Amino acid sequence: MILNDTIVALATPSGAGAIAVIRVSGPQAIEIVAPLFISKTNKNLREQATHTLHLGNIVDGARIIDEVLVSIFHGPKSYTGEHTIEISCHGSQFIQQEIIQLLIRKGSRSAEAGEFTLRAFLNGKMDLSQAEAVADLISSENAASHQIAMQQMRGGFSNEIQKLRQELLNFASLIELELDFAEEDVEFANRDEFQKLVTRIQQVLKKLIDSFAVGNVLKNGIPVAIVGEPNVGKSTLLNALLNEERAIVSDIAGTTRDSIEDEISIGGIGFRFIDTAGIRETQDVIEGLGIKKTFEKISQAQVVIYLISADKFNPDASGQNSEFQVEIAKIRNQFPQKPLLVIINKVDTLDSAAQEKLKKDLENISSGVESAQYLFLSAKTGLGVEEMQQKLLQFVNTGELRNNNTIVTNSRHYNALLSALEEINKVQQGLNDNLSGDLMAIDIRQALYHFGEITGEITNDDLLGNIFANFCIGK
């Protein structure tokens, strides 16, 4: 970890825009930028107060590269904790590159991914779980993942861990102190108090570990498998779901997506739609493989939507639609616990008499299919779309989110918490068995180690390398 050089990177998204921001951080940041910046009022950048803004030109010798606005931050009062300059230039890619190349020629180094935040961590501006939350915050695409990342970045999670760690550390010290007085057989650490703490730690760890199931799904989006043939209106349905949210943001720049994406935010929760083919009875080997794949996808999903088109719903003489029933039954057999929502799309293509008949037919048929919900819908007219969104939200446990509980979303934290719990359970066992202090101290130290992994007291270059490689450059 080299901290004595000065790094530079584009901090805003790549591409052309009104403005772009280039960030320079390190001991020489001000020294490197000052000679390249001609202030409009002849101010010397070296003499300016922290947290001030200055208009001027970035020059390369006699050549003016751009008229820019320079922000100056004196370490440690900056994001990284080092001297930092932010250059706000015109958003031409050519200008961005010219300025970055100039800064590199004058002694800066091109920053690695996440290196600004790594420096913030190394300089004690934030702990490791907070640094990780910065990346989560930037990639947050909906209210749920945003809330979780924001809470983690503000230290909600690490505060809880830090507090437990401190208490455990106190007991560890007392127990280790006992070892120094082994001959005297004293107990500095009150075993009842210690038992209470261990129980409390077990409870907190279990709660955090359990929250990962929710957190992981909220962070990555709830997987929803849509079973149905291409012509039943899958993409129109996704569009209809998407438009509900898009309407709000339509007049804001940069929010338009070129194509329908698989992830759609409903009520602030991300849903990841997984397209599957139908699962019709077949003798065909290739189609058989398709069915196998569909079942694989359904097994990964948390919710299954079975989509049929109203105009293709043709019950036979006995009022049964065997094909439809067979498919639903198959899904139910394979995944008896998975929430299943049957959507009859394109109801707008039927007149009211036909709709009535369809409802009757469905009632007859569905009596044979357990625990599936039915919904009439027209992706075209929007009928039933809101109801579908409400049903999808019902499948998600948002209680933890609503109550602003700490939610674990990071698998690294999850693994550390599991390891910590394992060690704490050993300590509990030791207490039950009246284990000697020296053996117990080892398990406690092990638990402390795993706590420290989360917040970054315990770390190594490989771990940091892995974590910050997932950041974007410029952060």
Next chain:
Amino acid sequence: MILNDTIVALATPSGAGAIAVIRVSGPQAIEIVAPLFISKTNKNLREQATHTLHLGNIVDGARIIDEVLVSIFHGPKSYTGEHTIEISCHGSQFIQQEIIQLLIRKGSRSAEAGEFTLRAFLNGKMDLSQAEAVADLISSENAASHQIAMQQMRGGFSNEIQKLRQELLNFASLIELELDFAEEDVEFANRDEFQKLVTRIQQVLKKLIDSFAVGNVLKNGIPVAIVGEPNVGKSTLLNALLNEERAIVSDIAGTTRDSIEDEISIGGIGFRFIDTAGIRETQDVIEGLGIKKTFEKISQAQVVIYLISADKFNPDASGQNSEFQVEIAKIRNQFPQKPLLVIINKVDTLDSAAQEKLKKDLENISSGVESAQYLFLSAKTGLGVEEMQQKLLQFVNTGELRNNNTIVTNSRHYNALLSALEEINKVQQGLNDNLSGDLMAIDIRQALYHFGEITGEITNDDLLGNIFANFCIGK
């Protein structure tokens, strides 16, 4: 033109990045942001000095949207001349939208394209040609277009126009004054001096008008037609040309392009490559149409590259390659004046004996083809690529650029300059014919009008609408 409301827009490119900047400008900018911003040090934004930076949270009631850095600019000391707040937030698209929507709910309006710069113009922070240069600067992709836009933004062009306009205005006033004393037959305006000024204006206008031919091409890229079949190595050649520049910027974020683009910057000048099919002799109607299209493309180009593959160059027994000769001759017949560069690609596929023979063959053949230049090249090994770049640069008149002359690139300016020259020529005619002052004054006023169009003294809502519609939102 409404200026009494407060506008908001994302100023950085859309998409996710380390940070994003949201700009708020207008009389209420500080009033709108202040209640939404909780400073880390409990500072009230309303009481902060201009050009200062503040760390804190953007909140919507009790909910924290993001930890941000706020820049504050008091009008008229801002880009727009109005109170301006810039919010530097984490670069998540979700956060960007949440903050913009919050600001809109609290009384801002979503900014139109270019509205910040329009306000800067209307508030007298820059003239119209400078405002137009801002858009050119943002879209500049190479050193040439950057230099021209930068010069124009710094007022090089409008200063020249302003100065002439002022001198002409003085004479106009004197001549109009004469009209008030018409009975007394006085001449306040010295006709010799006036003749000198008219001559000078004619010279300057002609020079500026002439520069448009260069300027337009430098701004939009030099069109180069590549004639050759797909398998002669066109895309490898473009790649090789592109890589020369890419190598420099390869380690900088955001500079990687996913596909080879048609515009390539060589020595700071943009070249726009136009792919064409071959022009072989054919009886086929469809292929005949293809040839017609190729000729159309060649006619639009400023330089023609004829690309052949060394391994397909097979002169017949007489040492002639008739097909090749016929094609070159056709291009020459059709476009006798157009620079033609014949490139023999894939020379790496030949051994040295074969290369020697090829050279001899070519000498024989080329003696019959006038004014074409020949170049041996291997796009694969890079042999000849630099020489090709040098040759391409020779076709461009960069003298004006090197001498830092004022270059007109904007067709609106070009048309206004043409109209101004037309009027000035009428004034000249009037002087020659000893035209009466009242008639001459009309032509002078007309010329002044066209000068004013360029700098924006003369304008209207339609014109401004057209100009700023080409800007990006947030500028």
